[in-house]
Amino acid sequence: MTALRNPRWQTFALLVAAIALPLIVRNGAFTNFLTDAGAFVLLALGLNIVVGFAGLLDLGYAAFFAIGSYAYAMLASPQFGIHIPFWVMLFVASAIAAIFGILLGAPTLRLRGDYLAIVTLGFGEIVPQTFLNLAQWTGGPNGIGSLDQPTFFGYRFGFNVTPYYYLMLALIVLAVFLVGNLRDSRLGRSWMAIREDELAAAHMGINTTSAKLAAFALGASFSGLAGVAYGAKLQLVSPDQFQFNVSVAILSMLVLGGMGNIPGVIVGSLVISSLDRFILPQATSFLQNSVHVNVDLTNSRLLIYGAILVLMMLFRPEGLVPSRQRAAELHAGTSDPNAVAQEQELYTEAVS
Amino acid sequence: MDVFLQQVINGLSLGGIYALIALGYTMVYGIIELINFAHGDVYTLGTFFSLAVLTLLGVSGEVHGPALIGIVVLTIAVAMLLCGLTGVIIERLAYRRLRNAPRLAPLITAIGMSFILENIMQYWRGPSPIGFPQVVPNPTFHLGPVEIGAKQLLVIVLAVVMMIVLQLFIFNTKLGKAMRATAQDRDAAQLMGININTTIALTFLIGSALAGAAGFVSGVYYGSTWFFNGFAAGLKAFTAAVLGGIGNLAGAMLGGFLIGLIESLTTQFISDQWSNVVVFSVLVLVLIFRPSGLLGESLPNKV
Amino acid sequence: MCFRFLAVVLTVVLAACSSPSTSTSTTASSAPAADASAAPAAAPAGDASGDTIKIGVDLPVSGADASIGIPTQNGAVLAIEEANKNGFAGGKFKLQAALLDDAVQGKHDPAAGAQNVKTFIADSDVLGMIGPFNSNVAKSEIPLTNDAGLVQISPSNTSDGLTVGDAAKALRSSHPDVNAYFRVCTNDSNQGGALAQFARKLKYGKAFIIDDNETYGKGLADSFEAHFTKLGGTALGHEHITANQQDFKALLTKIKSLNPDLIFFGGTTSTGGGLIRRQMGDVGLAKVGYMGGDGISDPEFLSTAGSLADGSYFSVAAPDATRLASAKTFVSAYTARFKSPIGGYSASAYSATEVLIAAIAKAIAADGGKVPTRAEVLANVAATKDFASPIGQIGFDKNGDILSPALTLQEVKAGKVVTVDVITLKS
Structure with a gap:
């Protein structure tokens, strides 16, 4: 029983379950779903660095996803006849995404939070439109197809979804490991300090600009990873995969699960992905066929994302699976006695 | 040269709509420092309300004579009233509780409200673009080498008039004074006996009512509406508010006209497909190099 | 805490996908058949039984x-x-x-x-x-x-x-x-070709081409442009519009200064096909011809274009079944x-x-x-x-194209869509 309470064992058990899952549930559609959901877990983990850790609202995160995907599409496809191996591209594309993160972040990070949100939103609009307009390089509206499939010691991934599932799982494990270490590092602590009170953090001697820039670049690099893996799996990139609603979907995952908390982010992205792909279609077909109510819930995605954002921020801003620290902060403004108590607890924890 | 001047007219009338939306953005931001993301959708809701009124009145085509003035005034008034109330309800439901929360929190609920409104409009009138009756006749006037349509004139004049009325209201009435005081220091204003909640609600009422007016005008101007229009229009109007200097009414109008001009001139001299990229690049550049905007005062990072 | 949550989520997801595909039976009459799809989720792929x-x-x-x-x-x-x-x-x-x-x-x-x-x-x-x-x-x-x-x-x-x-x-x-x-x-080159021929037959000589920058719209517009110029017409220009665009007055003003007698639109009604036609009236292009592909052959086009819909031409990449x-x-x-x-x-x-x-x-x-x-x-x-x-x-044929495709050319007359011609092409 005690082993069950040990977080390390819990993680291990979950990992084993995740590895075994496609072997137990031998259903291609389900594995396929999990693989796509995995890409969003990666994206959410990356956005979590920016929004959850450093408290910077990035509303154009899909732009970095696009940059990662297009980098792979241009450098590993028949488009220009360049075929850089998949594993190298993982690094190259993350680096390219990170560079764009720095290019966007460097001049804008000194802006106030909500201005930053709008700059990133503008960036998120510019990037897919630019990929669309530069048709001679990007294939314009057709996008780029036939992307190279990864090979692993001579094993070609092909079109079967299972190897991509394990690839995505490996990337998530890597990401969780990296993000966890980052959170506990000196840099991670300075992010939290900035998030809580930027001015105070600066007075404590934290170089806020470079810490924020690091958050931006690292966050962007994760979406580069996700972009490469997702592009290789889907065999296609096209500009309409990276619209604003993708950025908002990822943000909703964070808000729902719990900003700043790794398990929370994973839960949030799995819930939203399954809502999108299973729960809404299933509920619709149930309502239409069994209850004979003619409602199409899949048409209500916007409403559901919107409701999640509003209700969570109003009533449970720390998310379903909160990190205790973030919960205290987010409740600080409201006169919730619970939060005050939590804050008190945190305070005593800190001084003792 | 003629084409250039003609494009200036096009840009100004397009900008007039942005300006009307931007006024609401700038008022709300000025008073509670919230980017009211749902504002663009309140504007679209304005076209939907106007359409409903026109349908009720049985108007489906051009109207002439005194009836025209009656119908226009009535439709605008109803659209403004309903949009204003929508704004007040949104503030009450989604923002008031979070007034003292970290700033990201209300911004996130604002995005959520925007999505909710879009989905409601999609339920209401379906997912396809909807035709809007051509209520206002569109004779063209010739000003030297260029021509200007009556509808274009309507947009520009309405934007300027609204801005002036608003300016007078804010600087010459007691309520306006209360709004300015609240914007400057909420706590101090409260200590002076100003009812903060009422004042903020009033700001939302006026700002959203302006979006309702913009909604009617854009319906007439374009002859169509669509549940998703508010996203792009709202974003550009926000860009306009930032460009002019957020919190500044004259700035919002100036910004609106400038964004309209940038769009039409990009179409003329570069190409249509780059107009959005250019507008949003302007947004990014302004925020980087002059975050206070053209007419705004510089805003230090608030402690 | 988090462990429990992940477990719950996984259970939910597993439960939600217990039927292998989200096949929906939309019709009441075939509703019983839908139950047949509730095959066990664990059935290995490749075993077609039942x-x-x-x-x-x-x-x-x-x-x-x-x-x-x-x-x-x-x-x-x-x-x-x-x-x-x-x-x-x-x-x-x-x-x-x-x-x-x-x-x-x-x-x-x-x-x-x-x-x-x-x-x-x-x-x-x-x-x-x-x-x-x-x-x-x-x-x-x-x-x-x-x-x-x-x-x-x-x-x-x-x-x-x-x-x-x-x-x-x-x-x-x-x-x-x-x-x-x-x-x-x-395909689009046949469709664009047929439309170009049609345009030339209607004596249009100077066309400006707009498309919505999507695969379909751009392909159709490119093909129309190529055929139109081959048949002796002049293409005055070709522009791409952006997604969710509402204001076309600037573009149409630019086009007007080039004096076209036809505006060709490659795209659909929802990407701007109706609005462009309507706004042509606002900039004084009401008398200029308007033509598009099958993407604007829907009732929405008539309602968004309003009174301006009259005199627009479009194709349907299928024969008009009501005439066959x-x-x-x-x-x-x-x-x-x-x-x-x-x-x-x-x-x-x-x-x-x-x-x-x-x-x-x-x-x-x-x-x-x-x-x-x-x-x-x-x-x-x-x-x-x-x-x-x-x-x-x-x-x-060996590429999967239909051997003798047919398409319909239509015109809007007094607010009604009228079939002008049904053409069967030889490929």
Whole structure:
């Protein structure tokens, strides 16, 4: 029983379950779903660095996803006849995404939070439109197809979804490991300090600009990873995969699960992905066929994302699976006695 | 040269709509420092309300004579009233509780409200673009080498008039004074006996009512509406508010006209497909190099 | 805490997907068949058992595309219902439509289409599929069906690069020698060519070309431009508009200064086809001709363009079924079943589904009543020749293009759509 309470064992058990899952549930559609959901877990983990850790609202995160995907599409496809191996591209594309993160972040990070949100939103609009307009390089509206499939010691991934599932799982494990270490590092602590009170953090001697820039670049690099893996799996990139609603979907995952908390982010992205792909279609077909109510819930995605954002921020801003620290902060403004108590607890924890 | 001047007219009338939306953005931001993301959708809701009124009145085509003035005034008034109330309800439901929360929190609920409104409009009138009756006749006037349509004139004049009325209201009435005081220091204003909640609600009422007016005008101007229009229009109007200097009414109008001009001139001299990229690049550049905007005062990072 | 949550989520997800594909049965009459799909989730893929054979149908049926997508889907559903009623394969098997929607947030989406096709591929009961509606969606689907050897027939994709040229080869890179994609409508160069001829016949000489920068719209506009200039017309310019654009006055003012006698639009009503026509009136271009492809041949075009719709021309990449003697029975069966008039592609979807059903039936017969493989069904579809359908004789060339496609040219007169001509092309 005690082993069950040990977080390390819990993680291990979950990992084993995740590895075994496609072997137990031998259903291609389900594995396929999990693989796509995995890409969003990666994206959410990356956005979590920016929004959850450093408290910077990035509303154009899909732009970095696009940059990662297009980098792979241009450098590993028949488009220009360049075929850089998949594993190298993982690094190259993350680096390219990170560079764009720095290019966007460097001049804008000194802006106030909500201005930053709008700059990133503008960036998120510019990037897919630019990929669309530069048709001679990007294939314009057709996008780029036939992307190279990864090979692993001579094993070609092909079109079967299972190897991509394990690839995505490996990337998530890597990401969780990296993000966890980052959170506990000196840099991670300075992010939290900035998030809580930027001015105070600066007075404590934290170089806020470079810490924020690091958050931006690292966050962007994760979406580069996700972009490469997702592009290789889907065999296609096209500009309409990276619209604003993708950025908002990822943000909703964070808000729902719990900003700043790794398990929370994973839960949030799995819930939203399954809502999108299973729960809404299933509920619709149930309502239409069994209850004979003619409602199409899949048409209500916007409403559901919107409701999640509003209700969570109003009533449970720390998310379903909160990190205790973030919960205290987010409740600080409201006169919730619970939060005050939590804050008190945190305070005593800190001084003792 | 003629084409250039003609494009200036096009840009100004397009900008007039942005300006009307931007006024609401700038008022709300000025008073509670919230980017009211749902504002663009309140504007679209304005076209939907106007359409409903026109349908009720049985108007489906051009109207002439005194009836025209009656119908226009009535439709605008109803659209403004309903949009204003929508704004007040949104503030009450989604923002008031979070007034003292970290700033990201209300911004996130604002995005959520925007999505909710879009989905409601999609339920209401379906997912396809909807035709809007051509209520206002569109004779063209010739000003030297260029021509200007009556509808274009309507947009520009309405934007300027609204801005002036608003300016007078804010600087010459007691309520306006209360709004300015609240914007400057909420706590101090409260200590002076100003009812903060009422004042903020009033700001939302006026700002959203302006979006309702913009909604009617854009319906007439374009002859169509669509549940998703508010996203792009709202974003550009926000860009306009930032460009002019957020919190500044004259700035919002100036910004609106400038964004309209940038769009039409990009179409003329570069190409249509780059107009959005250019507008949003302007947004990014302004925020980087002059975050206070053209007419705004510089805003230090608030402690 | 977090462990419990993850466990709960996984359970929910597992429970939610206990039926292998999200096949929805839209019709009350075939509702009992839907229960047959509740096969155990753990059934390994590749084991086709049971007496249900599914036909995947992937079309955009929500959002702005619903007005044209739903009548198309109805065509496919009707073909399947009729086959079941007429004792498909001697009544031994029941056909079932697995209906999936490729529209996301009100618009057809290539990624959603690819997901749907993967769902079909993973479901071993699916022996063939109808769809997609849009060419850009087809681009993301063809590599998948090519790899899986799942036959796919589109009622309406018109982009050239789906079947011929290097672009098509790239789509079939997994098995270059196999073609699993077929279509029963003409392609954009034929459509653009026919429209260009039509425009020249109407004595238009100077055209400005606009497209919506999507696969379909750009392809059609490019083809129109090429043919129009080849036939002696002048293309004054070619611009791409942006998504969700509402204001076209600046673009139209620019165009007006070039004095065109025709504006050609490659795109759909929802991407701006109606608004452009309407705003032409505001800048003094009301008298200039307006022409587009099948993307603006929907009722929404008439309502958004308003009074300006009159005098616009467009094509439908399918013959006008209400004018065809061969489609009489279909049209009356459709209106009786769905209580609404047929859509521009209802007959095409019905015919495509008939071709697929016939191929499956033939394979079952050849296998002595057993469930055929996907490869057998594919081979039978490819061998289709002179198949009599409501839209005429169907046969395919080696690229999957229909041998003698037909298209309809229409004009708006006094607010009503009038068919000007039905052309059968020789390929």
